[in-house]
Amino acid sequence: MSRRKTSVRILALVVGLVVTGSLAYGLSNARKGYEPRQPILFRHTRMAGDPVWARNEKGEMVNTGGFGIPCVYCHTMPYKGRHSTVPSTVVCMNCHGTVGLSKEWVLKMKEYWDRGEPIPWVKVHDLPDFVYYDHSAHLNARNEKGELKLPVKDAEGRPMVVCENCHGRVAQMEIVRVTTPFNMQWCLDCHRKPEMKASTDCVTCHR
Amino acid sequence: MKRNETSPHPEALEVDRREFLRVGGALAAAGALASAGCRQPQEATVPFHDMSEKLVDGQGQPRFFASVLDGSPVLLRTREGRPILVAPSPDDASGRGTTLRHHAALMDLYDPDRAPGPVWVRRGKGAPVASAWTVVTSEVVPRLAKGSAVLLTGPVSSPSLKAAIAEISAKTGLVHVAYAPLESDAVATAWLRAFGDARVPRPRLDKADLVVGFGAEFLDDPSDGLERDFALRRAPGGGAPMSRFIQLEGRLTLTGANADRRIRVRDSELASVAAAVAHAVVIGQRAGPLANDAEVAKALAPFAPEVVAKRAGIDPSVLTGLAAELAKARGRAVVLAGGTASASPSGETLEMATLLLNLSIDAFGAGLFDEAAAEAPRAGGARALAALADDLRAGKVATLIVAGANPVYDAPASVRFAEALAKVSFVVSLNDRVDETAALADFLAPASHPFESWGDEALPRGLFAVQQPAIQPLYDTKGLLDLLVAWGAAAGVPGAVAAAVAATAPAPGAAPGAPAPNPNPGWHYLRAHWGRTLLGREPGTPAFEAAWNAVLRDGYLQGPAPAAAPPRRLAVPALALLGSLPEAPAGLELQLYPHFALRDGRGANNGWLQEFPDPVTRISWGGAVSIAPRRFDEMKLANGDLVEVKAGEATLIAPAYRHAGMHHDQVAIPLGLGRSACGVIGNGIGPNAFPLRAISGGRTVSAGIPVTVRRVTGREELAFAQGSDVIDRDRRPLVPATTLTAFEKDAKAGTEQAKGGPSAWPEHKFPDARWAMAIDLSKCNGCGKCVIGCQAENNIPVVGRRGVLDRREMSWIRIDRYYDAPKKDGRWGAEVWDGPLAVVEEPQTLFTPMLCQHCENAPCETVCPFVATMHSEDGLNQQIYNRCVGTRYCANNCPFKVRRFNFWEYSTAKTSALFRALDRRIGRFSDLNTRGLMQMKNNPEVTVRGRGVMEKCSFCIQRIREARAAATRAGRKKDHFADGVVVPACMEACPTGAITFGDIHAPGSRVAALAAHPRAMKLLEATGVKPSISYLTKVRHDKA
C-alpha cells in the first residue's frame, strides 16, 4: 500500500468524522454557552453572591461581593407550580426605592418603573414551547428514603442550591449563561438514571 | 466574560451575530436544516410591571369563579386573568342545567366581531362611525328624562336589573317590554287557567317509572336540567328500576331519539291525541280522581280514542294501551308536553290535556312535581311586541332602547318591525354588536359580556346567584346594569339608582391615599339591592362583606323560600281550553324548531356552536328543510336539493334533508340561522325561518303551520359530520344495545361480537396506574356537551363549513348517531347503509361518543415511522405533536377513525394575498380561528398544533400530568389515583354522568367496576386492538 493512498484514506476518514460530528452536534440543539444580553445589566453576583467585605478608599468596610439573597426571593413559585417566575419590577423596587439610586442600571430599572413598563428580560434558560417542564415536580421529587432526588451537593461534594443542578452557579455569574446542554438528551440522561425512577414517557414533557 | 463587553444599549439586540458565532459555526448550517428543532429565536420573558399580591401564588395556576350565565350557574376557569373554560357549577342546588351555549360562551366573549365601543350607526344611512360614551350618554339621557321612552329587552330574570328598570320607569315613565322569540305562552296560560298560578313545578323524572311526552323537548333544551334527573333512571341495575319513556311527536327530536317507544303524530294532531289519551284514562279506564268528574267527562267527550286515532292514522289500541299503561303506573308516572309542539295553535289544548293526564294519574299528589322548584315559565311577549310595533307605527314612542333583543331579525314577518322602527325618532341599541336591529338604530351602546360585568340571577328553590365578572371588559363596553343605572341617575332617578352612582365618586372626606371606590355603578347598585332584599345589611358593614364574599365564593345564596304553590285542584272553566275536536288537518304542516346549538340565533357568530353537528340530523354549519323519508323519496330528492317552502305569504328556499322518523305530513326547519349582521363567522349561514312564523291569539305560532313544499332547481351541499346513518348490528356490532327483556334474560345481551385471535405482540406492562374510561350508552343522550367541553379545553380549531364538507372536522370526540337496522332474518344487503325506508321511517336511534380508544395494541403506534405515537406506561396512547411529521398512516390504520390531521394552518393567519386568492379557504381559517382576541381562549397547558400534524384525544393529558405533579408536591405516591383526581373535560361537561374516567388499577375504582360490568363491551375485539374504553349497553325499556 503506497504512502499516498494511506494519507488520502486518513484525510477522507477525518473529513467524514468532522462532517458527521458537526451535523450530529448541530442537530443536537445544545443550548450550552447561550448568554444573551439583557436590557439591564443585572449582576447575580451582586444580589445572590456571597458577601466580600473590604475597605473602600474612604476606609469604610463595604460589601464588595453579593448580598446572598436566596433565589426564591425573586423567582417565586418553583416549589408550587410549573413555572419559576421572573420577578415583577415592584420586587426590585422593594429595595431600590431607597438604595442604589446612583447606579446606572438601577436608574435604568427605575425608568421602566416610572414609565409603568415591564422590563423585557431575555429568556436564558429557554426550552422549546412544546416542552412542558414542571419546576415543582422536580424540586419536590423524593425517593423512598424521603431524600430529594436532585443532588444537593456538587461534584466536589460542596453543598449547593438545588436550582444549580440545571441553572449552574448563577450566583457567581455576572451575566447569566446556560452551563448545561439543556436539550432532550440531557434531560433523558438524568431521567434514565435508575435511582431517579423518573418516567421516560413522551407525555412526561410533551403534550 | 468581562464587564466592558456588555452593550451600552441593551435594547439594541444587534449583538445576536456575536452571540451566534460564540455558539458555534456548525450550528448555522444545522440551524437552517432543522428549522424548528434547532435554534429557537431569542425569546423575551416579560413579567408583570406591578403584580397584585394575590397572584404571587397564582401564576401558572388556574383560578375559578362561580358565576351565572343565561340563568344557569357556571364555573369559570381562568388563567392569568383569561377565562379559558366554562364548566357546569359542581355544587348547583338550583337544578338548572347548562346548554351548549353555556359551554361555548368563551367564543362569544372573545368574539372579534363585537363592537369595540359605542358606534354612531346613523340609522343605516351611511357607514357607521365610531362614537364615544359621553356622546351616547348626552344623546340618551335627556330623551330618557323627557319620557315616552320604551325599553325593549329579552326576558329579564335578574332581580337587581328588574328593580333598576322599575325605579327608572317609576320616575321617567319608561315602558319596559320583554320579548323572547322562542317562548310560546301556552304553558303559562294553561297553568294559570287551571290553578290560578302560572308557576310550573319541576317534574321529578328521577322519581317517575313512566314518562310520557307529547312533543316534549327536555333533552333538546336542557337548560332546566331535567336531563340529569332523567338519566338517573335510564340505566338498569342502578337501585331504582329503569324508567320507561314514551314520546309522541312529529319530528324526530333528540328527546324522541332517546325514547323507549316513539309514536309519530303530527304537531297539529298532538293536542287531540293527548286529549284522547286523557279520555281513555279518565273515561275508558275510570282511573284517577277525575274519573267521576262530569265536567271533565263532558270536556273530553269529543276526543274519543277511536275517532282521534283514525284521523291521526294510528291504531286506536295504541292510545288505549298507552292509557292503560298510564293508569297502571298511577302515582309513578308523569306526562310532559311543552317544546315546539305547544307553540302550535292548539298548544293550549295540548297543555291542558297534559294537565288533565297528570291530575288523573296523581302526578301531583304522588310528588312527581317538585313544587318547591316551581317557577314561572319565560314569557314570550309576542302580544307585547306586536302592541309595541303598533305604538311605534302610531308614533307614540319617542325613544326606543333595545337591550338583548333583536326583533328585526326574529320577529314574525307580520309584525313588520323594521318598518315600525323607522317611525321612532331616536333608537339606541345596547346589544354587543351592530346586529340587524342595531343597524337601524341611531346609536349602539355596546353592553359587556356577562363574564365582564356584574349582575345577578334568581334561580329556582329561592336561590340567588351573583354574576361576577372574571375579566375586565375586553372592549370599550359597559355592563347592562351599569349602563341603565348610570343613565337613570343622570336622568334624575332618585333613590338607590342615584346612590349607586354617587358611590362611584370618591368620598369627600376620604384620605388622599385611600383606594378609589369601584367605578361601576352597577356593582354598587347590585350590592345595595342585595343588602336590602337578601342579606339584610348595609354594604360596607363587615357583616355584609363577609356574607357577600361567601356568596361570591359559593356562587349562590339561599334566599327566602318562594310562596307555596296553590293546591293542584282543577278550576273547571279551564276545561274550555280543550274546546271541541278541530277538524282533521289536511296537507303538509311546518314545524319551526330552535336550532339545537344556536337556539334563537343570538350566538350565531360562535364557531363552536355553528360547527357542532345537530345530534339527530348531523348537519353542521346551517340547517335544512327536514322532510319525511317516504315523501322525500317520492319527491325524488337528494340531500341538499333546494326546495321552496311556502307558508302563507312568506316563502323560503332551503336545501332538503331526509329526516328519519319525521311524520309523513310534516316538514321542519330550524330557527336561529340565516343571520345577516352577527359577524364574519355566522353571517349567511343557513336559512332564516323566523319570518315564516305567525302570531295568533297573542302567541307566536311556530308549529302546525300549513305549508306547501315544491322542488326548485339547484343544490346547496349540506355539511354532514357523518358518513353512513344506518348500522346493521348483526354484521357490525359496534354499538352494544339491547332491550330490557333480553337484558333480564342475559345481562350480557347486546355485547355479542366475534372474538379475536391470539396477539403476536408482547403484552404491555402497566406496573402502576392505568387510565381507562367507561361510557354508559344507557345514560348518554347524545347532547354533545362533551364535544364542546373538549374543544374548549384542548384548543381544537374550527374548520368551518368547507372544512366539514371536506370531511376534515377536528373535534377529538364526536357523537356517532346510528339508526339501528332491525334484524331482517339475520342479514341485510349492502343497501342497508343507504337508509332503507324500513329502517328510517320508525328509527331506533343509537348514540356513541367516539374518541381515541387508547388501544393496548394500538394499530397507529406500529406504523408511525417517526415514533410520534407510542404507548405510555400508564396506558395512554401518546401523540407527540413536535415529533409528528404527518404521514397520516396512523389515521388510516385507526379502525375508529378518531385521529385528526391538521390539513391547514389553523393556528396562525396566512396572509399571502396570492395564495389566498388561489384558495379562499386559506383566508377563511384565519377568520374562524385567529382573528382579534380569539386565541385568548386557548388553554396554555395544551400545545396549539401547527399544520401537517396529527392530533387526537389525549385523555386530557394536561390534567393527568397536573395530578401527578400535585401528588409529587404533596409527597404522595403516584402508583394509584383515586376516582375524581383526574376528570377529563368531556366527563366534566357531561350532565348525565355517562362518562367515567379513572385509574383502572386503583383499588375500588369505579371505572374498573364498570369495565368488568356484564354490560361492558370493548369494540372490535376481532381486530385485537384492545381498547381502553368500555361501552356499556344501551338498554331499551320495552316492557309495557
Next chain:
Amino acid sequence: MTRLETSPYATVMDDGQLTGHPIVLAGKGPYGGDLEVDEPLVTGGKTWAEVDRDICMHTEQFPTKRWWMAFAVAATALAIGTFAMLMLFYSGMGILGINRPVGWGSFIINFVFWIGIGHAGTLISAVLYLFRQQWRTGINRAAEAMTLFAVACAGIFPIIHLGRPWFAYWLVPYPNARGPLWVNFNSPLAWDIFAISTYGLVSLAFWYIGLLPDLATVRDRATHPWRKKIYNAMSFGWTGSHRAWRHYESAYMILAAFATPLVFSVHTIVSFDFATSILPGWHTTIFPPYFVIGAIFSGFAMVITLMTFMRGYFGLTNYITTNHMEAMAKILMLTGLLVGFAYSTEFFMAWYSGSEWEGFVFKNRAFGPYGWAYAIMFTCNAIVPQIFWWKKMRRHAWVLFVVSILVNVGMWFERYVIVVTSLHRDFLPSSWGMYALTRWDYMILLGSFGLFFTLFLLFVRVLPVIAISEVKGVMDPKVARSAPTDAAPAAGTRR
C-alpha cells in the same frame, strides 16, 4: 427461404422482412437435416461503423423540431407541477383531495405507480442478462434510463405527501441528541426509505457502468475538443484495453447479480406499506407477489410505449426490431394473466375468510361507488392484454402502442382502487366518506409525468440510447465486417 451457399446473415434483412419465426436452412443440419437459425437481432445488414453512426448521431446533431416540441410540452407539465408544489408547501395538505377516512390519496397512488414503472429496466438488464436473453441488448439502455427517471419521480411523492416535509430527514437514522431518538423500525414506511434508496443507487451504478464503453465511443467520434474532454471524463478515460473489458464484464455481472433480488424486494416492501396495516383490503398476504407482478407488468408497458416512440422518431427499427416488440408483448400478456389471477384470488379469499369486513370491502370495491374505477382497472389490466394471443396483434405497432397506454392507465387505477376503496369505507359506518382528486392533485400528477419525460428527452439527446457495445456483440461479425466502409473497428467493439 433457403440460401444454401452462405449464412442467411450475409443478405441484408430488413425489419419488415422479419417473420418472428426462425430461418430454415434446408439440409444444412449436421446430418443433412434442416437447420433452424434465429432471425438476426440487428437488421438492415448494419456494419459496426454504421451502428456507431446510427446511435451516436442523435447526440451529435442539433435537436429536431419534433424534439423541441416534445421537450416544450414536457417542460411545461413539469413547471405546472412545480407551481402546484409551491402552493402545497405554502398552504399545507388542505388543497389536496385527502380527508379523514381517506388519508392517503393521489400522492401515494402516484408513488406506487412510478415505482412500478421503475421495475422493467432493471428486470430487462439484470434478470434477462443473467438468463442470456440476447434480445435485451436493443432495449436495455433506454429501459434502465426509464427506471432511473421513474424512481426519481416516485422518490418525490413520499416526501411531499408528508404534512411537514421539512422534517423528512428524520426518517434517516442519524446520530442525534434527542435521547437519541431513532426511527420506528416496525414501520413499513421506514423500510421504504432503505428499499427505494438502495434500488435507486444500484440501478444507477448498473446503468452507468453499462454506459462506459459507449461514452468512449461517443468520445472517439467527437470532433469538438470540449466535447471530447467531457465524454472522456464521463467514460472515466475508457481505453477499451483487454484488462478494462475483463473488469468491466465482471463488474457488470456482479451488479446484475446485485440488482436481481432488488427487482423483487423493492415492490415487496412497497406492498408492505399496505399489507402490514389492519385495514380490510390492505391487510392481505397476497400483496408482495401481486405488487411485483403488477410492477413488471406496468414497467414493460411503459417500455413498449417509449420504444415505439424511439423506433419512430430515431429510425431505430433495425435495432429495436419487431421481434423485440413481440417478445415484450409476450411478457405483457403473461404478466397480465398473472395480475388478473391475483384480482380473482383476492375475491376468493375475501369470500373464503368469512370476515364481514373483508367481504364488504371487496363487494364495495367492485360494486360500490368506486365500481367504475375497478372496472377500468380490470378491463385494462386483465382483459385487454389478452389480445396478444394473436401473433398479428403482437407485431402490430399501433396495437402495441395503444395496449401499452391502456395498461399504464389500468395500473394507475389499480393503485387508486387499492388505496381509495379500502380507506373510504372501513370499520365504522359513521366515518365513511368519499375521495376525489382536486385540481392540485392533477397538476402534481401531470408534473411528475413532465419530470419523467423531460429527463428522458434530455437523456436521448446526450447519451447513446442503445447499448452500442452490447448490440455489436450480438451482430454477426461476417456481415458487420463485410461492408466496404469497414474501417478499423472503433474502440467500443468487442473482440
